[in-house]
Amino acid sequence: MNTLTLVHKYLRQFIRPGDCIIDATAGNGRDTQFLCELTGEAGRVLAFDIQPQAVENTKKRLTEHGWDGVGTVILDSHANMAQYARPGSVDCIVFNLGWLPGGDHSIFTHADSTIAAIQAGLELLRDGGLMCVSIYSGGASGYEERDALLEYVKTIDSKQYTVLTVQFSNRTGDPPIPVFITKSI
């Protein structure tokens, strides 16, 4: 079990056909495709990335697998996601932080825009909705984003949201940290 398999397991249980999902970090589109498969033809997946290469890769993947009618890929920062969905209308939001696999490792997610995006996303979630944030650290991206996010999530209003931060206690190095946030009903 690693962060990706844990998060995917949780998403498989949570997402229902027809759901409206946001993939906040499209990258090469693996997660976007996975989310389209879970939500199915009746659903809708909005995927964001700031890199044209990532947007192109994700569009290509969705087209090749027949999901281009469900997934929409947007070249914009996830910090602007509120411009693309109504408050309370989104079932699930997924962040897979870090850099584009196979891409330029000097371009990666940063604490300021990620926190702005999480704040925007929390407003977009419906009651009972779920946000999953996988925090990567080490290497070129360092620890600044991880440390800022781990502090930030402690400040999220506990009357409205439940925040679970998962620690892989018996792993060495910097295993990615999954954070699950649910909006109370």
Ligand SMILES: C[S@@+](CC[C@H](N)C(=O)[O-])C[C@H]1O[C@@H](n2cnc3c(N)ncnc32)[C@H](O)[C@@H]1O
């Ligand atoms: C680890 S990758 C995502 C992997 C992707 N989920 C997949 O399945 O291939 C992180 C992505 O976040 C993107 N990113 C960085 N800052 C961003 C921002 N402010 N808004 C949206 N995407 C951003 C990067 O360009 C990169 O493609």
